[in-house]
Amino acid sequence: MDYIYNAIKDANQISLRLDVYIVNEESRLAELKDYAERLTQLQDEFVDNKDGWAGNPVSVYQFTKAYTDEWDETFTAYQENNQTEALEDIQNLKKAYMPGTEDMDGVTDGFARLLNTYKISASEIANGTVKGIYTGEITAFECNNIAQDFHKREFTQLALDWYDVAIAKVRKEASGIVPTSCHNGTCPVWSENVAEVSIKNIEASRSIAVELLEKQKRNFTIDLQALADGYNQEEELQESIKEEIMDMHHDGQIKYYGRELVRNLHTKQSYEQLCRGAVEDKLKDPSLVCTYTNNDNHPLLVIQPAKMEILSWSPYIVIYHDILSDSEASTLQNLTIDHLERAQGIPSKPTSDDEGMVMDSRISRYHYVEDDEPIVVRMNKRIEAITTLKSVTPSAEILQVGNYGMGGQYEPHFDWFGKEQVDVLTEYKANRIATMLFYLSDVQAGGATVFPLIDVHIPVKKGAAAFWLNLDDELEGVQNTLHAGCPVLFGSKWIANKWIHTYNQNVQCFKQSSNENNNTSKTVE
Numbered sequence: 001m002d003y004i005y006n007a008i009k010d011a012n013q014i015s016l017r018l019d020v021y022i023v024n025e026e027s028r029l030a031e032l033k034d035y036a037e038r039l040t041q042l043q044d045e046f047v048d049n050k051d052g053w054a055g056n057p058v059s060v061y062q063f064t065k066a067y068t069d070e071w072d073e074t075f076t077a078y079q080e081n082n083q084t085e086a087l088e089d090i091q092n093l094k095k096a097y098m099p100g101t102e103d104m105d106g107v108t109d110g111f112a113r114l115l116n117t118y119k120i121s122a123s124e125i126a127n128g129t130v131k132g133i134y135t136g137e138i139t140a141f142e143c144n145n146i147a148q149d150f151h152k153r154e155f156t157q158l159a160l161d162w163y164d165v166a167i168a169k170v171r172k173e174a175s176g177i178v179p180t181s182c183h184n185g186t187c188p189v190w191s192e193n194v195a196e197v198s199i200k201n202i203e204a205s206r207s208i209a210v211e212l213l214e215k216q217k218r219n220f221t222i223d224l225q226a227l228a229d230g231y232n233q234e235e236e237l238q239e240s241i242k243e244e245i246m247d248m249h250h251d252g253q254i255k256y257y258g259r260e261l262v263r264n265l266h267t268k269q270s271y272e273q274l275c276r277g278a279v280e281d282k283l284k285d286p287s288l289v290c291t292y293t294n295n296d297n298h299p300l301l302v303i304q305p306a307k308m309e310i311l312s313w314s315p316y317i318v319i320y321h322d323i324l325s326d327s328e329a330s331t332l333q334n335l336t337i338d339h340l341e342r343a344q345g346i347p348s349k350p351t352s353d354d355e356g357m358v359m360d361s362r363i364s365r366y367h368y369v370e371d372d373e374p375i376v377v378r379m380n381k382r383i384e385a386i387t388t389l390k391s392v393t394p395s396a397e398i399l400q401v402g403n404y405g406m407g408g409q410y411e412p413h414f415d416w417f418g419k420e421q422v423d424v425l426t427e428y429k430a431n432r433i434a435t436m437l438f439y440l441s442d443v444q445a446g447g448a449t450v451f452p453l454i455d456v457h458i459p460v461k462k463g464a465a466a467f468w469l470n471l472d473d474e475l476e477g478v479q480n481t482l483h484a485g486c487p488v489l490f491g492s493k494w495i496a497n498k499w500i501h502t503y504n505q506n507v508q509c510f511k512q513s514s515n516e517n518n519n520t521s522k523t524v525e
């Protein structure tokens with residue numbers, strides 16, 4: 001999905017080359033056509049003037065010439081100009097830069113994720129809007145394609161919804177109501193018969209999907225157990241999620257089974273609810289305020305103190321507003337855009353050669369920027385000024401810049417390492433005491449960072465940074481720091497992560513100074 005921004009440039013190259021290929025191919029064929037016409041003409045002359053023609057030396061010459069030299073010339077030229085290489089080039093370009101089948105699967109999954117998370121109905125999209133943003137009405141044919149793709153990926157309930165919309169659309173289009181997007185384009189004109197045949201075909205696929213859904217329902221307990229086994233959390237949480245879902249199943253409250261069930265369980269309902277921003281603003285703790293901090297007159301903060309919004313005291317979560325300028329955000333994007341790689345997650349029980357693995361739960365691309373890059377030098381100084389924590393290696397990890405495209409997300413996870421991970425993965429056996437998450441872009445919709453266990457919701461705001469403590473006083477990981485990056489509905493989300501470690505840090509000094517800030521900071525009106 002995020003490949004799309006680069007792919008658009010290459011797509012233009014490919015379509016230009018394809019145009020040239022077609023023009024050449026048409027002229028190659030035109031020459032063959034001229035020759036074929038000449039043969040027909042000779043044949044006609046022969047039929048019209050049978051005996052005279054055969055005795056006419058000029059005709060005999062023409063006939064013989066046409067089937068010998070002219071034949072050879074025409075076919076040699078036709079075969080020589082065959083453009084096999086040009087076609088191969090175009091196909092290689094496509095292979096190198098354009099989406100492949102696995103991307104189509106990824107797009108289908110991302111699309112399903114958006115529809116489920118943001119509760120967007122099939123008919124809403126089919127009629128051309130998503131959350132009030134115009135996306136263009138789509139045809140019955142396209143609705144059926146979407147249904148088929150969801151079906152293939154076993155998003156069965158979604159497939160059913162889309163088959164229904166496709167059938168309704170065929171009826172509409174057959175009665176002469178074509179989508180607005182079709183007025184100038186090429187869209188199907190349905191005769192009643194064609195419409196009936198199409199509806200029958202769609203209904204046939206639909207009934208296969210109905211059977212699949214029944215089968216998925218029967219497999220419910222097995223899916224649930226498999227999910228619980230793979231769940232990367234404390235035993236207690238697994239059990240509670242399982243029980244909650246089991247009750248919902250018995251009460252007939254579950255709409256999605258199979259892959260959709262697994263996803264909905266895994267992300268837990270509160271995550272998605274928070275993503276929708278549907279959680280009522282809880283009665284806020286009156287001590288949670290907006291303040292400025294200059295961190296005890298730190299030289300970098302005297303003239304421009306950091307604008308700080310406290311979201312939670314325990315775990316400690318704050319937002320620093322306007323901590324990066326637009327040009328700094330662009331610099332980080334420009335430094336990484338050509339090097340982004342698909343993000344990897346780290347398994348909960350890693351082995352020493354586990355570098356990480358591509359996971360469905362983390363759909364984004366990322367690249368690291370070294371500590372000696374001037375912009376990072378500035379950022380690290382700023383982080384240290386604000387938090388008192390050292391932000392260069394080996395007290396912290398190097399800056400990770402990440403990008404999420406449509407449907408891109410990072411499902412609930414902890415930034416701190418579990419015991420087994422600390423031992424295997426970190427050089428100094430140090431854990432991530434704090435996270436500073438910079439937002440390098442705005443997004444039109446979606447993409448918020450959420451803490452589902454404590455109902456904290458941080459919208460993506462260019463130039464701001466979220467900062468939180470991952471460990472408690474005993475340097476143990478805090479469960480309530482479970483957090484997620486919601487799926488991006490519209491736009492492209494850019495972030496930068498600075499993970500600060502316990503190694504060579506005066507943690508107590510940090511704690512003290514954040515408490516002093518709390519006492520001395522002034523409230524912003």
Ligand SMILES: O=C(O)CCC(=O)C(=O)O
Pocket residue numbers: 402410415437447448449450483484485486495497
């Ligand atoms: O994208 C987000 O909002 C969260 C990212 C995150 O949690 C991470 O990269 O560890």
Ligand SMILES: [Fe+2]
Pocket residue numbers: 413414415483
């Ligand atoms: Fe995270």
